Amino acid sequence: MMKKIFTLSLLVISLSSCNKGDLVDCQNLTSTQTADIPAECIPVPTDNPDSSVDLSTALPNEAYTFDTNIKFLNTTTTQQDKFDQAIELIKRVVATEEFRTAVINHTYNGSKTFVDNGGYTNSQIYQKMLEGAETLQPLKNNTMDMEVELYYAATSTVGYTNSGTTRIWVNTKYFNTNSIGGVAANLVHEWLHKLGFRHASSYTTSRDYSVPYAVGRMISRIGNGLN
Secondary structure (H helix, E strand, C coil): CHHHHHHHHHHHCCEEEEECCCCCCHHHCCHHHHHHCCHHHCCCCCCCCCCCCCCCCCCCHHHHHCEEEEEEECCCHHHHHHHHHHHHHHHHHHCCHHHHHHHHCCEECCEECCECCCCCCHHHHHHHHHHCCCCCCCCCCCEEEEEEEEECCCCCEEEEEECCCCEEEEEHHHHCCCCHHHHHHHHHHHHHHHCCCCCCCCCCCCHHHEHHHHHHHHHHHHHHHHC
């Protein structure tokens, strides 16, 4: 039943928009609240539960060679400079052990998993990011490939994309005031949609644990520590 609901949700939600919002921690629901846990708080089960990963091994070479190939539209010199700094920060974060550990050890409701994980384990999600094979550009080229266009809207949407394009749209209402780490997080968030990862289109108690939201916040947190 869960798989049927998840599949139907993917068909209905073709537009992935990303809003500002405070974190609601489903992990801290107590056992006495079990009967009240909404369906959104139940992670999509993986077919291959993640086995223990030896994080003492060296980072894969792809973490150091991870690159970007992004075409920007409608940017001023100042805006482009901000994007360039965000891109460099993304590459620095991906090349850290802290980032690998954060992705592989990410938990939801006490299990090493992401919400809306597409059936992938944490280590498989990490590997998919390093491979950089977008749904519309499936070559495993170790590169973040996409187009980015700026726009303005007086809404709570920070950025958005849809499954039929390689382009993402970034709202200058937030871009202009966001830190470099915040811009980097938004770029990664939207790019993860290009890899096929989804989240609820409106706020739910578990959306913060989806791949785009959780990994985006990792980029921001680790990146801010590097600056």
